[in-house]
Amino acid sequence: MRVLAAMSGGVDSAVAAARAVDAGHDVTGVHLALSKNPQSFRSGARGCCSREDAHDARRAADRLGIPFYVWDLSDRFAADVVDDFVAEYAAGRTPNPCLRCNEKIKFSAVLERGLALGFDAVCTGHYARRVGDELHRAVDDAKDQSYVLGVLTAHQVAHSWFPLGGSTKTEVRAEAAARGLSVAAKPDSHDICFIPDGDTAGFLDARLGTRPGSIVDVDGTAVGEHDGTHHFTVGQRRGLRLGVPAADGKPRFVLDVTPVTGTVTVGPREALAVTRIAGVRPTWTGTTPAGPWRGLVQVRAHGAPVPATIEVRASAADGDELVVDTDEPLSGVAPGQAVVCYDGTRVVGSATIASTVAAPRPALVP
Structure with missing residues (x-):
């Protein structure tokens, strides 16, 4: 199988690529240049798109003995992720740029180009599992990234591979060290990659005034x-x-x-509690669920899943709407975030939260 390994310059994607090589596949590494003016170095664990990251990805590919390329997707990233991020905040919503990047860049633009070039699958360092044609949570709950992959379509899942889904982070770092990969002890990136100084308010002020x-x-x-x-x-x-x-x-x-x-x-605080979530633009990792069904929902990348009754309703104006009634109240659910639905460990799909309904308040005792 011809595999395109997306290599960010971090330890996870390097080990994922190494495992693809070990499995006997024909692997090519690719680093995505997502910034027009990348910084030379990362600020600790902030960001993931510096020149340093590109060099680290190249060194890992050289160590593995695989071809390596850099793809410039900065224009598409700016339009589909950065501009969307700014527009959502301007509209009073709270976007998740990592989820949008997976949807529009890593598993859309990259996969489209990869398939056109004759590759069979895209391999990434995400902590999730593909079981048959189904997307599932990772074994390591602390590192599970299935939430940010909930936007994938069945076609994208079928052409994706997540070699780290059965491992813990400790195991991955130990393996990287044993393989002689220089990124073995490199800090994980976090926060928003295109705001490396962490000043989201300042970033938005510069664009929205x-x-x-x-x-x-x-x-x-x-x-x-x-x-x-x-x-x-x-x-x-x-x-x-x-x-x-x-x-x-x-x-x-x-x-x-x-x-x-x-x-x-x-x-x-108690006024934040909601028990109904309405989501728009639902996507499904498999077939569209029929009728109301019982499952689990998650509204944050590392939030706890809660039991819920989930239903897809047709809306002539905006397409299908996802309606979720949770068994227990959720707090601080913001429009613009994603609600991801699960059946056990299987990722069923997701939708963008459009509105919520407050949980019933206890009656005051006279």
Whole structure:
């Protein structure tokens, strides 16, 4: 089998490529250049698109004795990931750029080009498993990345390979060291790769400017001001700078972000609880589920899955809608995030959260 190994310059993708070689496949390594002006070096564990990362990927490929290429996908990354990220925040939603990158770049642009060049599959260092034609969680719950792969289609799953799905991170690092790979002890990348300094607010300010507005309590009382709704996400507690303390003295959290009026609504933690999630643009890793079904849902990359009743409903205006009723309330669920559905360990599909319904509040006892 001809395998295209996506090599980020980190330890996971290097070991994944090595295992593909060991399996006897014809492997070619490819590093994705996603930034027009990449930094020379990473800032610790921040980012993953520096020149240093490209050099590390090349050294790993040389060690494995496989061909290596760099593909410039910076224009498509800017349009499909970075511009989408900015537009979503401008609209009051909270996007997940890693999930969007998997959807639009790693398993769309790369796979499309790979198949056109005669490759059979794309191999990555994601912690997930492919069992037959099904996508499943990784064995290591602490490293499981199936959530950010929930956007894959059945076609993409069928042409993907995740060699690390049955291993732990400790095992992968030990294997890299034993193979003599220089990235064995390299820190994992985290945060948003195109904001290597971690200043998301500053990044958005530079693109959206200052848009002053009011912060109001649930009863509409003004309790503060802000410089832009893009500084806030549902569930946020820190950085609110409220001028009027809550009557009960407890912390307040962002409950709603409305860019049209420039209003950010805050309230008590219990007001964040929701039991119904409506998602748009659902994608399925296999066949579309029929009728309401019982499963598990997850709304954050490392969040705990919760039991739920899940249903796909047809909508003439916007296509299918995914409706999820959870058995227990979830907190801080923000529009723009993904809800990923599971049947046990199997990833069924995902949708982009459009709206939520608050959990019933307990009646006050007179």
